Amino acid sequence: MEELPPPLIVEILGRLADSAELARCRLVSKNLNALSYEVASVHLICTLSRYLKSRAPETKHLVTPFKAVFSTLVRNSRTLESVSIGVDKSLGSISYDDVEDEFDDLYLTDVSFVREWLPEIGGGLKSLSLSDFWVQSCWRKSEVLSLISSCCHTLLELKVKNAWLSVDGLDPMPTLTSLTLEFIRLDDEDLNKVNNCFPSLETLNLIGVGGLKKPKIHLLHLKTCHWTVSNAPLSLAILAPNLVNLTLKCIKPQSLVLETPSLSDFHLSLEEANEFEVKDLHHLKTLQIQSVNLYSLICMFTWGRTVKKLTLDSFELKMTGFSLDTLFDVFPNLSHLNLGAGGWTEALSSFGSGGLEGRIGMNGLKEIVAYLITVYDIELTLRFIFSILDKCTNLSAMVLMIYHQVGFLTACNLIRRCRAACPGVRWKWGVWKEGTADVWVSDGI
Amino acid sequence: MADDGVNTKVEAVSKATTETIELRTEDGGVFDVDKPVAMEFLILKSFYEDEGRVFDKTSIRLPNVKQLELSKVIEYCTRALEFGAKSAAAAGDKDAERMVRQEREGFEAEFVDELSNEMLKELILAVNFLDIKEMLDFLIRSVANRIRNRSVAYVRQFFDIENDFTPQEEDQIHQENAWAFEGVDAD
Numbered sequence: 001m002e003e004l005p006p007p008l009i010v011e012i013l014g015r016l017a018d019s020a021e022l023a024r025c026r027l028v029s030k031n032l033n034a035l036s037y038e039v040a041s042v043h044l045i046c047t048l049s050r051y052l053k054s055r056a057p058e059t060k061h062l063v064t065p066f067k068a069v070f071s072t073l074v075r076n077s078r079t080l081e082s083v084s085i086g087v088d089k090s091l092g093s094i095s096y097d098d099v100e101d102e103f104d105d106l107y108l109t110d111v112s113f114v115r116e117w118l119p120e121i122g123g124g125l126k127s128l129s130l131s132d133f134w135v136q137s138c139w140r141k142s143e144v145l146s147l148i149s150s151c152c153h154t155l156l157e158l159k160v161k162n163a164w165l166s167v168d169g170l171d172p173m174p175t176l177t178s179l180t181l182e183f184i185r186l187d188d189e190d191l192n193k194v195n196n197c198f199p200s201l202e203t204l205n206l207i208g209v210g211g212l213k214k215p216k217i218h219l220l221h222l223k224t225c226h227w228t229v230s231n232a233p234l235s236l237a238i239l240a241p242n243l244v245n246l247t248l249k250c251i252k253p254q255s256l257v258l259e260t261p262s263l264s265d266f267h268l269s270l271e272e273a274n275e276f277e278v279k280d281l282h283h284l285k286t287l288q289i290q291s292v293n294l295y296s297l298i299c300m301f302t303w304g305r306t307v308k309k310l311t312l313d314s315f316e317l318k319m320t321g322f323s324l325d326t327l328f329d330v331f332p333n334l335s336h337l338n339l340g341a342g343g344w345t346e347a348l349s350s351f352g353s354g355g356l357e358g359r360i361g362m363n364g365l366k367e368i369v370a371y372l373i374t375v376y377d378i379e380l381t382l383r384f385i386f387s388i389l390d391k392c393t394n395l396s397a398m399v400l401m402i403y404h405q406v407g408f409l410t411a412c413n414l415i416r417r418c419r420a421a422c423p424g425v426r427w428k429w430g431v432w433k434e435g436t437a438d439v440w441v442s443d444g445i
Numbered sequence: 446m447a448d449d450g451v452n453t454k455v456e457a458v459s460k461a462t463t464e465t466i467e468l469r470t471e472d473g474g475v476f477d478v479d480k481p482v483a484m485e486f487l488i489l490k491s492f493y494e495d496e497g498r499v500f501d502k503t504s505i506r507l508p509n510v511k512q513l514e515l516s517k518v519i520e521y522c523t524r525a526l527e528f529g530a531k532s533a534a535a536a537g538d539k540d541a542e543r544m545v546r547q548e549r550e551g552f553e554a555e556f557v558d559e560l561s562n563e564m565l566k567e568l569i570l571a572v573n574f575l576d577i578k579e580m581l582d583f584l585i586r587s588v589a590n591r592i593r594n595r596s597v598a599y600v601r602q603f604f605d606i607e608n609d610f611t612p613q614e615e616d617q618i619h620q621e622n623a624w625a626f627e628g629v630d631a632d
Binding site for chain 1: 538540566569570573586588589593594597600604607615621622623624626627
C-alpha cells in the first residue's frame, strides 16, 4: 500500500479545522511532523475552556499564553497564505462587568502584538482574520489597519471582528476584494477612508459597525454587500453600479439613497425612511422585505415589474390598507410569493371587506407560501384561498404554515378541505413558531 | 435522466451524438466514456487538446488506474458535470442555487460514505494521476473529515504509517505541542 505523496498529505493536513488539530497530528510520525510545517495556513481559536483555565488559579500556570502559541506557530511555518486568530464566539457573551482585568493577553488587535509577526509574513499573505475579545478590545483604539495596509500588499480577504479601529495611517490596499467588519467601532464617520483605500472591493460586509454618521458606500466593483446598521447614522447611501446582491438592515434613517442599477437580489429590513430614494432597479429578480410599514413602503416602489420572487416578512403590520390587490399591482410578474403572518392577516381582512373581485389574475404566479397566525374564521380563510386560486390560474403549489397555537385538528381540517376542493394543486403544510425553524407536517402529493 | 443515479458500471450512457473515448485500466477493464466526462481528466485533455491530436477512436491505456477506481471516478465526474449545469441554470436565484447545492452535498456524502479508507486513498492516487482538480479537492476534504479529532493511533492506521519516534522523541514532540493538548475538551 503506497503512502500518499507528500504534497497530497500537506493538502489534507491543511484541511483540518484548526492548528490545534494539526499540531496533534505531529505525533503521528516524523514525516507528518515535518510536513505539518508546510501547511500554508494558521488558524487558531481560543476556546472558552482555555480561557477559563487561564483564569482559574489552580490551572493558569499550566496554560501556555495564547499569543505565544500563535507567534510560535507563525514563526515555524514555512510559507503562509492564510492566517486566522480569534476567540471563540462563546467568549462574546462574557459581560464586561464580570471581568475585572486590564489584561491584554487576548487583546488581539493590539498593534504591538501584530507587529511581532505580521511584517515577516505580510508579503505572501492572501487572507487575514482577527476576531478579538471584546472585553479587552472595546476600550482600546487600535491602529492595526494601518499596519496591515503597510505590510500586506497581496491581501485578498480581510476580516476583523469585535474591535475599535482607527483609520489613521491606512494606506490604499488595491488588491483587497473582500472586507468584513463585524461589531466594530470604526472611526471613519462617512466611510471615506474605506471607499478610498479599498477601491477593488467586490464583497463588503459591515455588520454592527458603529461610529458612523453619514456613511456612504461608493465602490465601483462591489458585487455583494451585507450592511447591518443601528439607528445612529443620520443617512445611508450606497452607490455601486455593479452591485448584484444587497442585504440591508437598518431602522429609521432620515434618508436612504440607493444607486444600484444592477441589483438582482435585494433583502431589505427597514422600519421607515423619510427620504427613500432608489433609482430604478431594472434587473431586480428577488426581493425580500421586512418592515412593519410594508404597505407604505411598497407603494413607493416603481420598479416592481421585474421581480419574480417576493418575500414579505412581517409578524404584524402597523397600517391597514394592505391587500393582495396592491401587491399584485406593484408586482405584476411574480412567480413565487412568500407572505408573512402580518401580510396574510391584513390581506385576509381586506378580502373580507371585498377585494380581489374584478381583478385580473396573476398568471405567472406558480407558488405561494403563506404564514397564518390564526384560523379563527375557517370559512373566510377558505374563500380567500379559493379566490386566490381562481385568479392565479397557473398556481401549482401552495404552502400553508400554521402558527403553533392553532389547534392541530383545525389545521388538518383546513388542509383537508383545501385538498378536496383543489386536488390539482400541490398542498404542503407545516407549523411555525417565532425563533424556531419551521416544521413540516406533510409534503405535497 | 432517471434519478437512480448514474450507472456505476462500465458504460456511461452514450447518446448517438456523444463522442466517446475508450479507456483501458491496468487490470483489464474497458470503459466507453463520454467525451465531456473524459475531458475532466486533465491528463487526457492535454493529451488531445494541447498536443493537437485528432480525436479518434484509439483506445487509451491508463497504467496507474484500476477498474474499480475508474468506475467511481466516472460516476463522480458525470454527476459533477450535471450539477455544474444545474447550478448554471439556477444562477441568480438564491433558492434554486441552494437546492442544487444541497442535492450535490447529499450525493457527495453518500458517495464518500460507501468508500472504505483504503478505497479513499486509492481513489486519491488515481484522481491525482488523472489530474481531476474538483474531484481531488473533494476527496482531500473527505480524508480530512475522516481524520479530524481522531487519535494519533487512528491517523497512523489510516495513512498506514509506522510510528518512527523513539519514546524520548515522542515526549519531546508532545512537549513542544503541549498547548494543543491543554485542556481542550472535545468541543
